[in-house]
Amino acid sequence: xxxxxxxxxxxxxxxxxxxxxxxxxxxxxxxxxxxxxxxxxxxxxxxxxxxxxxxxxxxxxxxxxxxxxxxxxxxxxxxxxxxxxxxxxxxxxxxxxxxxxxxxxxxxxxxxxxxxxxxxxxxxxxxxxxxxxxxxxxxxxxxxxxxx
Numbered sequence: 260x261x262x263x264x265x266x267x268x269x270x271x272x273x274x275x276x277x278x279x280x281x282x283x284x285x286x287x288x289x290x291x292x293x294x295x296x297x298x299x300x301x302x303x304x305x306x307x308x309x310x311x312x313x314x315x316x317x318x319x320x321x322x323x324x325x326x327x328x329x330x331x332x333x334x335x336x337x338x339x340x341x342x343x344x345x346x347x348x349x350x351x352x353x354x355x356x357x358x359x360x361x362x363x364x365x366x367x368x369x370x371x372x373x374x375x376x377x378x379x380x381x382x383x384x385x386x387x388x389x390x391x392x393x394x395x396x397x398x399x400x401x402x403x404x405x406x407x
Contacts, residue, residue: 294373297373298369298370298373298375301366301369302366302385305362305363305365305366305385305389306385306388308358308359308362309359309362309385309388309389309392311355311358312355312356312358312359312362312389312392312393312396313355313392315351315352315354315355315358316351316352316355316392316395316396316399318351319347319348319349319350319351319352319355319399320348320399322344322347322348322351323344323345323347323348323403325344326344326347327344327345330344345403345406348399348403349400349403349404352396352399352400352403353400355392355396356393356396356397356400359389359392359393359396360393362389363386363389363393366385366386367380
């Protein structure tokens with residue numbers, strides 16, 4: 260009879276250990292999912308920065324061409340004597356490039372913080388987009404500085 264009681268106690272202890280292990284496993288899975296959600300949210304933020312840089316670049320180019328055409332048609336507006344269309348475009352291009360660079364640096368810092376940084380981080384699709392937009396911005400800056 261004592262053996263039956265001891266077996267019952269052993270089974271109860273095993274069940275408690277098993278439940279505890281399952282609970283810890285669920286907790287680890289929950290933490291992993293939470294970390295994944297945080298990383299995905301940050302990647303969406305980084306993509307928003309890329310989109311903003313692309314918009315500033317497009318806006319700067321459009322404003323440059325529009326104001327340049329207006330100056331040739333009607334003469335310079337008093338504000339355009341202080342800030343030329345080229346200067347306005349340079350300001351927009353520079354702010355877009357600066358934002359893009361700072362967002363890229365922050366992206367790498369956060370990846371390191373989450374222990375998800377590797378050399379592959381530099382080849383992620385969002386980083387490749389940032390490289391393309393950054394290259395276009397640099398070329399636009401050079402073209403605007405050197406152009407007439």
